[in-house]
Amino acid sequence: MRSTFSGLEIAKRSLFAQQTALQTTGHNMANANTIGYTRQVVNMVASRPLEAVGMTSSVLPGQIGQGVEFDHINRIREKFLDNQYYNENKNYGDWSVRQDTLEKLETIVNEPSDTSIRTVLQNFWNSWQELSKSPENLTARAVVKENALALTDALNHVSSQMRDLKSDLTDNLSVKATQIGTSLSQIANLNKEIRRVEGLGNDANDLRDQRDVLVDGLSKMVNITVTDTDNGYHIKMGNADLVTGIEVNQTVDSDFLTDAAANGDLVSGEVKGLIESRDSIVTGFQKQLDNMVKTMAEGDVKVTLPAGTVIRAGTELNGTPYSSDTTLSADLEVTVKGINGLHQLGYSLNGDVTAGIPFFTLKPGETEFSAASITVNPAIVDNVENIASSLRTYTDTTDSTVKVIKGNNGLALLMQGLSGKSFNFDPDHTGTTVLNGGTIDEYFRAMVGEIGVQSQEAQRQASNQKLLVDQVDSRRQSVSGVSLDEEMSNLIKYQHAYNAAARTMTTFDECLDKIINSMGVVGR
Numbered sequence: 001m002r003s004t005f006s007g008l009e010i011a012k013r014s015l016f017a018q019q020t021a022l023q024t025t026g027h028n029m030a031n032a033n034t035i036g037y038t039r040q041v042v043n044m045v046a047s048r049p050l051e052a053v054g055m056t057s058s059v060l061p062g063q064i065g066q067g068v069e070f071d072h073i074n075r076i077r078e079k080f081l082d083n084q085y086y087n088e089n090k091n092y093g094d095w096s097v098r099q100d101t102l103e104k105l106e107t108i109v110n111e112p113s114d115t116s117i118r119t120v121l122q123n124f125w126n127s128w129q130e131l132s133k134s135p136e137n138l139t140a141r142a143v144v145k146e147n148a149l150a151l152t153d154a155l156n157h158v159s160s161q162m163r164d165l166k167s168d169l170t171d172n173l174s175v176k177a178t179q180i181g182t183s184l185s186q187i188a189n190l191n192k193e194i195r196r197v198e199g200l201g202n203d204a205n206d207l208r209d210q211r212d213v214l215v216d217g218l219s220k221m222v223n224i225t226v227t228d229t230d231n232g233y234h235i236k237m238g239n240a241d242l243v244t245g246i247e248v249n250q251t252v253d254s255d256f257l258t259d260a261a262a263n264g265d266l267v268s269g270e271v272k273g274l275i276e277s278r279d280s281i282v283t284g285f286q287k288q289l290d291n292m293v294k295t296m297a298e299g300d301v302k303v304t305l306p307a308g309t310v311i312r313a314g315t316e317l318n319g320t321p322y323s324s325d326t327t328l329s330a331d332l333e334v335t336v337k338g339i340n341g342l343h344q345l346g347y348s349l350n351g352d353v354t355a356g357i358p359f360f361t362l363k364p365g366e367t368e369f370s371a372a373s374i375t376v377n378p379a380i381v382d383n384v385e386n387i388a389s390s391l392r393t394y395t396d397t398t399d400s401t402v403k404v405i406k407g408n409n410g411l412a413l414l415m416q417g418l419s420g421k422s423f424n425f426d427p428d429h430t431g432t433t434v435l436n437g438g439t440i441d442e443y444f445r446a447m448v449g450e451i452g453v454q455s456q457e458a459q460r461q462a463s464n465q466k467l468l469v470d471q472v473d474s475r476r477q478s479v480s481g482v483s484l485d486e487e488m489s490n491l492i493k494y495q496h497a498y499n500a501a502a503r504t505m506t507t508f509d510e511c512l513d514k515i516i517n518s519m520g521v522v523g524r
Contacts, residue, residue, distance in 0.1 A: 029491075039480055152374050
């Protein structure tokens with residue numbers, strides 16, 4: 001005969017199971033807006049049935065059901081979507097950093113505008129044109145000097161801003177390294193805590209959510225692969241083990257990340273974007289700008305010296321040395337070393353015919369022309385009469401001395417003409433310059449165009465990756481996210497089941513009351 005009291009146990013188990021389901025549903029609803037929260041579901045199973053008690057095998061048909069139990073509270077999460085999210089998130093992090101860097105570069109260059117380098121460069125060439133109209137005018141020479149100073153100041157300022165941008169990228173790299181190290185330590189600690197909790201037979205769902213939030217953030221910073229093992233997450237970056245169970249395998253700093261990028265372990269993510277932005281994008285543009293400045297100051301360029309030009313003794317042109325002052329009888333095409341080389345061929349207003357001076361010089365302590373080191377010759381800054389504009393001299397018959405024809409504008413015209421001359425920007429044939437030949441303006445426009453194209457590409461890639469990340473995350477949320485409508489339906493369902501279990505227990509209680517208090521008293 002079956003036990004009458006077993007019905008109470010069945011009802012009790014149902015009450016406990018439905019109560020747990022109600023509490024879990026409430027937990028889901030409370031965390032509907034919690035970032036990284038994964039929907040939880042109570043896994044209910046039928047309790048193990050029992051045969052009727054007897055000395056031998058029961059002759060009663062079937063087994064006695066024992067109601068319902070729950071064995072786990074499961075997180076509804078799909079690992080495949082997590083891995084997809086990690087893969088798309090790392091690329092989004094990479095391109096978003098590059099986009100930000102290139103946008104800052106565009107702001108630094110500030111083209112086209114009335115205050116850009118192209119504008120001050122054009123003002124510099126135009127001032128030589130004005131000087132050619134009145135070579136003896138000190139005001140015109142002062143304008144040349146001021147425009148030259150404006151040009152060098154603009155170049156120095158752009159170089160300084162790019163240097164600051166590189167420094168900011170380096171600082172951000174250190175910050176990211178600290179964030180990565182902190183996340184790895186927290187993941188290792190959560191691995192330990194999850195193993196302890198689940199080793200006692202409990203479900204560490206909320207701790208797993210916290211760990212997954214950390215991994216999501218980590219996946220944007222560096223490329224990672226995640227393997228769920230018995231000891232917890234095993235996280236790798238390329239061939240480098242970052243976390244194995246409760247152990248953090250790497251001390252993450254800027255040097256480690258830079259080396260990882262060099263050896264191929266770090267291939268994407270925000271950190272890769274920072275390193276590429278610093279070492280490739282910003283550095284590359286800075287080298288291009290330095291090359292333009294160096295070429296403008298002392299790069300090879302062909303000019304045509306007009307007939308009547310007096311070449312100083314000791315000058316070498318086209319490989320030919322001049323041992324004495326020589327007056328050209330016809331136009332002569334020569335190759336000079338940029339603005340400095342051309343300026344040294346001319347004669348200044350101070351009447352010195354012995355030696356020309358370079359127009360641009362280096363700042364103290366510098367050894368090579370660059371955007372950061374170029375400055376106007378202090379002798380010109382102190383005295384504008386040192387600006388050369390003439391190419392001719394004459395011998396004064398009264399005292400037989402050689403003097404400058406101060407009204408000659410030959411050099412000023414040639415200097416202004418450099419704006420349309422083709423310079424050799426790659427004399428060593430390295431193939432690393434944006435242009436091998438062309439005018440200074442064309443070279444600078446090519447640099448600016450290159451930044452614009454790279455910025456547009458980075459913006460496109462970042463936008464596309466953001467769409468992919470959002471799409472994968474939307475799919476994850478459709479699986480793991482909390483739907484308040486669904487939870488409300490579950491709430492009603494479990495409430496009815498709980499009420500039914502309570503009614504069942506009341507029914508069994510009434511049956512027991514009849515047996516205990518009413519049976520055996522019939523007829524009394």
